[in-house]
Amino acid sequence: MATPVLETRDLTIRFGGHVAVDTVSCAFHAGTLTAIVGPNGAGKTTYFNLVSGQLSATSGIVLLGGADITGLGAAGRTKRGIGRAFQITNLFPNLSVVENVRLAVQAKARGASGLFSRWSSHADWIDKAEFYLAEVNLGGVRDTLAAALPHGDKRKLEVAIMMALEPDVFMFDEPTAGMSVDEVPVILDLIHKLKARGDKTILLVEHKMDVVRSLADRIVVLHNGRLVADGEPAEVIASPVVQEAYLGQAPKRAAEASHG
Structure with missing residues (x-):
């Protein structure tokens, strides 16, 4: 497989005794849209901040086109081809x-x-x-x-x-947050157009599962700062770990649901 456009290896950040992002390794390729989901406080935006350079990692590395950019700040990463739209x-x-x-x-x-x-x-x-x-x-x-x-x-x-x-990498942190129902389609259509080009790598943090289902080729789930699931949307959404971590379903019920 071709070199990932973007990759994190064992990416970690600690704030005092709290590990907000815990050894997250993930690779992203051109022409794909990956949704990063998880409950509040799971570490999604913190992970975005580590990738885009707003925060410096405690350990681990960030690679862009195979080159180590861990030492670059946000401006340097923007020049290299990482674009970030903020939640605010x-x-x-x-x-x-x-x-x-x-x-x-x-x-x-x-x-x-x-x-x-x-x-x-x-x-x-x-x-x-x-x-x-x-x-x-x-x-x-x-x-x-x-x-x-x-x-x-x-x-x-x-x-x-x-x-x-x-940019080569588009990062959207809850792009529809605070928008009216009438405004949301404009942003979603733009993201669809970017994805259809086939040459961009798109990362999306989004709480609305209907948006995730309509856009994502892949879902990555963070929970308590750790990567707990990674795969095709239908498979990930149906998995017991996601039912528990993201949808709030008890593990036993989720396990029963997965067996029909």
Whole structure:
């Protein structure tokens, strides 16, 4: 099998005596969407923070394309191709919607330019920013300050910014959290489109099991910081360990259910 785009080996973080993520080893390949699920406090977002560089691991390593990136911070990992959408939006609130995306387009263009390359013009960056805004249905509010957007539109703007960085790995931490029923399909359609391209690696933390079922090729389950299940969605959802850890079903009942 080809080298994983992203891999963690024995990834661990301790906060005092508490082990929040405990020796998690997992590999992710291009063209796949993996949902990471588990009960509250299972370590899902902490694992995301370790992968994207917001937190430094106590032990273990993170590999991107086979290269060890454990020593890089969040900015370094973004430059290498890891894109992260946060559970709580992470925007420039006092800049307009289009300027938020334009900065991401510009950062990507400069990062890709060699010493003798021609840089794109400011107008080109704006054109590209407007393309990504159209993708998330925000073209009509291009000149609005990011701070003035409703929560759902802030989430969509954050996705547009991540798309503008053109990462190899897309990480979505509860992308539909706080959105109205009408807003959710826009984000889910975007994730479907990214998945359909077949060349991106997508990780998704999501509590809504209907969303997980509709999107995921694979489910990874964390419980008390440990990886307790990993496989195809139907198989994982039906497993006794998931019935107990994620759905709150007693082990005995889960075992009986698995035998019909």
